[in-house]
Amino acid sequence: MEIVAENAAMLSNYEVYSLLSDLQAKSSGRKKPNKSQQNLATISYEAVKYLEKTPCKDQTPEIIGDFMKKLEPFKLTKSEKLQLLNHRPTSAVEIQLMIEESEERLTEDQIEQLIDISRSLPGEDEEEEEQMEADTGEQQEAGE
Template sequence: MEVLDRQEALVSNYEVLMVLQEEDQRHKKIKPKSHVKYPENVSTLKFEALQYLNGTACSTQSAAQIAALKSGLAGYDLTKAEVLQIINLRPKKPVELFLIIEECEERFGDAEIEEIMRVILTALPRDDDDDDDEEGGEEEGDEAQGEGEMDVDQDHS
């Protein structure tokens, strides 16, 4: 078999998530009206992909953030695949960038690496570290408050 019209494109996890969510919404709208049924393996694949992608960084991204990142990185000699990996992985530290960019040390100096990191952190802010700290603080505060309430209740007994 020969492919006559080959379309080749790289898509980010964010774009895949948006397509799957749109398809899921479309399917939910037509499902009650129609007896059209997806094969079970397609439904399972869609469900598992949505579940996975909703647990990754792409679930908090927006098209505007990705566009800002791409324009911010336009001045650097990065391949499309490297930009895609930056979008998908959202590196927080320069060492993570070294794993994404091929021959990073030879291609970029320390100042350029820091500038690329600044662009990434500005365009794609990460809130996953902040959530962990906030949750921990809230839990400790809730426990302390709960203990204080127990002491008050015991005094009234």
């Protein structure tokens, strides 16, 4: 198979998660896959397992559409919007890493607005904090 346009479209984590989940659902119960299909199934499985642990599992097309509308006044590129959607920045430093020349293009108020918009996405920050605390607790127990 030849790749015609490798960057024809960029996909959000939600879109990848939905696509792979649908493919897995359609492929279950089929005849025994060959070696390359098994490899692809493994990669798909691992990607879905990873994405299930991220906030994208709680997103919908409506939520994403609303998020993109909120970003319109900032004149961001498609890739910058996608990074904000996938990574949900919580600090000005993260915004600087995701938005090229953000110091020249955005005011401090706009950066704070972007952080607030990112926080409005589903996927509780509390869940992330609880997971980090659980991981820290496991590391401390292992060290004892």
